[in-house]
Amino acid sequence: MNYKIGLLMLLILPLFSCNQDIKFDSEKWKNAGGESILLDTRLNMTNDLIESKTLINKSESEIIELIDSPSRLHGKEVDTIKYFAVQEIYGWDIDPEEITFLKIIFNKKGKSTSVELYSTK
Template identity: 70%
Template sequence: MRANMVADLIESGILLNKSESEIIELIDSPSRLNNRESENIKYFPVQEKYGTDIDPEEMIFLEIKFNENGESNLVELFSTK
């Protein structure tokens, strides 16, 4: 179900041209991702996939890139796998 909601967020463009604070109001706060985030790129958690270990085998995020004006201009899925 969550995958369908995320696909809809991406396809509808509802997260485009929004500030980080507007996106946080809609979908919650971004996560730290091993220092990959920057001022212009933020990662919002979507799903963790586990195998037989307690550590996730894969983590899926919404990767949102912001332009020089602080508005989102690209929203896509990012996987750690």
């Protein structure tokens, strides 16, 4: 009986944890890093963050103040593009199946010109 209830909860849980857009909040974003990067908190803020253009025309240091430091992607590092972690999704092993980033492009003056979601999958 308990097995059936547990299985039912696993099937219903994704329905309640679907992407629910929320307004960007810098402190909540920063607190959703580290071990909490598995949660949808940052992902749910990305639409507001992109549509409001909060990160546009900002320097890398200004962006770091708002959303923390960029991640390093092997083979993708260039001065004009930075990747900021949004969410990690894991399967059955220790390596993530997918990582979602904010991909931010900077102009020659060091100001951000575009922000978009980038996924490793």
